[in-house]
Amino acid sequence: MENGIRNQGLAWQAAIVDLDGTMVDTVGxxxxxxxxxLDELCLPHVDRGFIERTVGKGSEHLIRTTLAHVGAAVALYDPAWTAYQRHYLSINGEHSAVYPGVVEGLRRLRACGLPLACLTNKPTAFARPLLARKGLDGFFAEVFGGDAFERKKPDPLPLQMTCRALGSEPSRTLIIGDSSNDARAARAAGCPVVLVSYGYNHGEPVAAAGADAVIDRLDALPLASVLA
Known part of the structure; x- marks a missing residue:
């Protein structure tokens, strides 16, 4: 393990990495x-700006917020959810791209001997095929989606359960994400957290999310000094 990875003198034991907005640009x-x-339901379209502000809290929240945004009846949620799952699975990864520096950053973390987990609010059935399609699945010992536990981020439970699966202590498990969801969950779970500057933070400045550090690329993670 790289000697520079330290948490107040203690070596990191593992890292947990978010997916959408952190490793892969999935707005497309x-x-x-x-x-x-929306076409299937004869409703107007939404644009990329709305999506960037809305994603990150799970697909259920995304669908409900989208329906409200276009003025649709709440009763359309069930058919909307069914249609969304079908369409998302049919194009999963087709209109997305891995951010620059992600593969290199994951390689650096693995080279330090850290077991890695991907923890996302995206459904597991969407997350696993996306990681595989983008060639990222081989980096992770564990992959947990938003449906893996009783609650989603920003609740700390998913981080706590992921630490348990990795066999790591929360205080020695580095969280890497892109939004206040990740920062809030990490703080509540007792984990250190680093955020990337380019992701989807609900339209808010990522610098205000309360992370220990903000980086512009995953391979810019200062392994020799971060949080030292």
């Missing part, structure tokens, strides 16, 4: 799936 996938869903 969301846009395609949501607008096909």
């Amino acid at each position: 996938d969301f846009e395609a799936a949501l607008n096909r869903m």
